Amino acid sequence: MSRKKSQKSRGSGGSSSSSSPAASSLPPKDGGKSCSPDSQVPLDGVVVPGRPSLSNSAEFYDLAFKVMLVGDSGVGKTCLLVRFKDGAFLAGSFISTVGIDFRNKVLNVDGVKVKLQIWDTAGQERFRSVTHAYYRDAHALLLLYDVTNKTSFDNIKAWLTEIHEYAQQDVVVMLLGNKEYGVPFMETSAKTGLNVDLAFMAIGKELKHRSMKIPNEPKFKLHEYVKKEVKGSGCCKS
Numbered sequence: 001m002s003r004k005k006s007q008k009s010r011g012s013g014g015s016s017s018s019s020s021p022a023a024s025s026l027p028p029k030d031g032g033k034s035c036s037p038d039s040q041v042p043l044d045g046v047v048v049p050g051r052p053s054l055s056n057s058a059e060f061y062d063l064a065f066k067v068m069l070v071g072d073s074g075v076g077k078t079c080l081l082v083r084f085k086d087g088a089f090l091a092g093s094f095i096s097t098v099g100i101d102f103r104n105k106v107l108n109v110d111g112v113k114v115k116l117q118i119w120d121t122a123g124q125e126r127f128r129s130v131t132h133a134y135y136r137d138a139h140a141l142l143l144l145y146d147v148t149n150k151t152s153f154d155n156i157k158a159w160l161t162e163i164h165e166y167a168q169q170d171v172v173v174m175l176l177g178n179k180e181y182g183v184p185f186m187e188t189s190a191k192t193g194l195n196v197d198l199a200f201m202a203i204g205k206e207l208k209h210r211s212m213k214i215p216n217e218p219k220f221k222l223h224e225y226v227k228k229e230v231k232g233s234g235c236c237k238s
């Protein structure tokens with residue numbers, strides 16, 4: 001899947017998006033249509049209680065919320081959104097997002113149709129003032145860093161300062177470490193004990209399987225074991 005550099009604004013469905021200066025690097029929306037006014041989302045997220053509404057993607061929903069992707073340029077915000085929306089990875093050369101754009105996706109959350117209007121922001125410094133204008137209406141912010149890029153991690157503090165300055169006080173914030181080194185990964189806490197036993201057990205199992213070749217024993221797969229057993233990675237600083 002390749003991306004086209006767009007020169008024209010496509011994201012005009014949000015409450016303040018008409019002032020959006022330019023489009024992003026997201027691929028064109030369905031049919032290339034601009035978004036209709038019904039993609040506006042009230043601050044409390046409740047559209048019509050008990051009465052499903054129709055989003056511009058022709059899907060019914062009960063609740064609607066605005067979610068923003070923020071973080072340094074290149075951490076993978078656009079790719080994450082495309083992966084979530086279309087199930088694909090945007091391969092090819094990096095095309096930095098210009099301005100801001102959004103995609104809608106309706107989730108079934110315990111039987112309730114929840115529409116997420118997900119805003120993909122430009123990480124580059126020169127677009128920061130554009131992004132600030134959108135924080136106010138966001139119900140949730142996904143702050144991304146790139147696990148292979150230390151600077152993007154170091155900048156989290158500055159991003160959080162911006163979030164506290166511009167977003168609503170009760171905004172939901174989640175930190176996402178994106179990309180991968182191709183090695184098993186888990187978060188540990190010496191304080192709470194999170195995944196500490198698991199880290200050593202996983203290594204013990206891998207080493208034992210390497211050194212003892214037991215006939216007919218299935219091959220131990222460290223990645224899969226960690227993925228299956230890992231607890232609470234990504235949640236809650238401790």
Ligand SMILES: Nc1nc2c(ncn2[C@@H]2O[C@H](COP(=O)(O)OP(=O)(O)OP(=O)(O)O)[C@@H](O)[C@H]2O)c(=O)[nH]1
Pocket residue numbers: 025071072073074075076077078079080090091092093094095096097098121122123124178179180
């Ligand atoms: N290996 C790997 N590469 C990724 C991943 N996510 C994104 N990339 C690559 O990282 C580069 C930047 O990704 P984007 O999604 O365009 O980054 P962005 O955060 O939207 O950047 P800006 O639009 O400038 O803010 C691209 O070359 C992607 O192919 C990932 O999970 N793994």
Ligand SMILES: [Mg+2]
Pocket residue numbers: 025077078079095096097120121122123
């Ligand atoms: Mg982008």
